[in-house]
Amino acid sequence: MNNKFVRRIIVSLVCAILIAGCWLAIAGQPASAAGQGGGKTIVMGTSPDYPPYENVDAAGGGEIVGLDIDIAKHIADKLGYKLQIAGSDFDGLIAALQSRRVDFVMSAMSATEERKKSVDFSDTYYNARNTIVSLKKHSYATLDDLKDKRIGVQLGSTQESVVAGMKGAQITKLSKIPDLMQSLKADRIDAAIVEDAVAADYAGTNADLHFEMIPAEDSGEGYAIAFPKGSPYTAEFNGVLQEMKADGALQAIIDNWFGTEKEAEPAVKNRGLDFKRLEPYVGYLVRGTYVTLLFTLVSALFGFIWGGILSLFKISNVAPLRWFSTVYTSIFRGTPLLLQLLIIYYAVPQLFGYTIPALLAAGLAFGLNSAAYLSETIRGGILAVDKGQREAALSLGIPYRTMMVSIIFPQAVKNILPALVNECVALLKESSLVSVIAVADLLFRASVIRSTTFLAFEPLLAAGAIYYVLVLILTSLARLLERRMRRSD
The missing domain is CATH 3.40.190.10 (Periplasmic binding protein-like II)
Incomplete structure (x- = not known):
């Protein structure tokens, strides 16, 4: 087997994960909507699935729009702040405030007594x-x-x-x-x-x-702006809200969203397929495909490299390394992937003060989880290599590290290639979990289109077709690589 060829592949993977990690950090920045202010940036958290307060304008490029957005922009302009909008599931908004991931939350949130124990609220802006x-x-x-x-x-x-x-x-x-x-x-x-x-x-x-x-x-409830406990923004926002109520600016925004009737769409019979209605959302879906591919690439590369290191730990003669790899695998295989994702996304800012981008957190969580499974696969591949090759290499005085990297590991990769491809396919399909931390992947965007158009089948069918094509491309590339490795024998 041409081991130099496999080593070049491994080196290329290491370079690719470094480059992809940079892309992930950039692409993982929260979706933003800038106000007119040009001063300090202030981040607003919201759950963009509750029109007309906030929702994703899928046909208009994916921007978050709504009543709460317009009010937040007005307040930010008055205070001289530059506004950024970070999407999240509603259940994660309070946690985002407590971890200082966002500066305030506007998401049709009621100022209940239970929530007041965890966050501060402004005056109500809509009943x-x-x-x-x-x-x-x-x-x-x-x-x-x-x-x-x-x-x-x-x-x-x-x-x-x-x-x-x-x-x-x-x-x-x-x-x-x-x-x-x-x-x-x-x-x-x-x-x-x-x-x-x-x-x-x-x-x-x-x-x-x-x-x-x-x-x-x-039968009613009052909505208010939520802030972290002791936030200096609470008084500032209350002052602007009072001005907006006095000069009619708040009522004008409310009338803009609620005071005018929209043109009703004709009732559509719940039969047949209508893919033409998906045309305005094609670009939105394509961008979701890019996010899914980028996330899968980084997760798979990181999982493979870290999984390979863990597999070497497991067969090492150093007891602490074996214990560490065993405990690591037990923890990551014994707890839900979704739990690991939430811990990384919300715990990193709280523990280290670093606001990790959502997409980077997702890639890290999935990579760490994948490594736990791949470590066992790679270990099995290493042990499957004929022991005679190890004995021959050691008898020739080849150092252990050189033997593993240049002789044993390339053959193990060849043996486990089908299993590696299966892991990549699983990562690709499991990427839908990242929507809980507001990563707009392919399936998340298909769900947004479904809720916007009330087409229950077409957006999901389109997403399924894209997933299927991506899996076919991935398996085809794996077959080409496997044939190339066989010719190198």
Whole structure:
């Protein structure tokens, strides 16, 4: 076998992971929307899946837009700050504040007593009311009309308490509002309880939907801006909010999003396929493909290199190295990958004061996890090499390190190449987990398009086709490399 060829491949992989790591750090910076201010940069955290407060404008290039965004821009301009917007899942916003990853949060967040124990809140900037959303053919005006009906609410929302005491009703709890609306249009539920602004947005763009206000004093909630405990921004923001309320600027922004009716889209029958509606989102999907490929490349390269080092530790005569590799493998294989991702993303700023980019954190978490599995695969490949080659090399006086790097390891890589390809394929498909820390990969973007267009099948089918093509390309390249290595024997 031509070991020089394999060594060149390994050196190329090391160079590639260094270059890809730089790309990952750059690409992992939070999506931003700059205000007019040119001073200090201030970072806003938000969960961009709750229109019209904040959502991703997938057809317009992927920028985060909404009521909260416009208010934040206005405040930042008044205070002379440059605004950056960092997306995240709603459940991670409080943690982002506590780890100082963001300076403040605006995401239609209610200033509840429980949350006030962890963060500070500004004055309220909007008071919402709950509504009943249903298909026009089933218009429900009061909660009494929903007795014995199938009702949908968002999991963890205040709307859960509205329907908690309803006897006979079948309650469905879903994580996201778009999923509720799709269930409603698919006739899986009879009505959904959501707040007025969200109901108006969906009813305004879907001609087959209708909403009614719930006439109850406790049906509403006030939204406020969240800050870390003791933040100096709280007083500054409150001052600008008071000015906006006094001069009408706040009401003007609210009217811009809620006070005008949108052109309703015609009701679409839930049959057939309509891929033409995906045309405005092609660029958005392509950028998600780039993120997925970049993340997979860095994770696979890092996992292979670190996994190779761990495999050498496992067969080493040095006991502490064997213990370390064994404990490492046990921990990373014995805990969920999602847990490891969240720990790295949120713990690094808290422990070291370094705000690690989301995509870099994802690549690191997946690489560390992959290395635990690959270390066993590589160790098996090394042990599969004929022991006679080791004995011959040692009898010729070849140093152990040289023997492993130049003789044993290249042959092991050849033996385990199919397993390495399987690991890369698994990383490619598991990349959807990174959406929990706001990395907009391919599947995340397909879900955004699905929630925007209410096309339940086409965006997912398009994402599936892209994943399939990527896997075919990956396996084809692996076969070419395997044939090249065989010719080098």
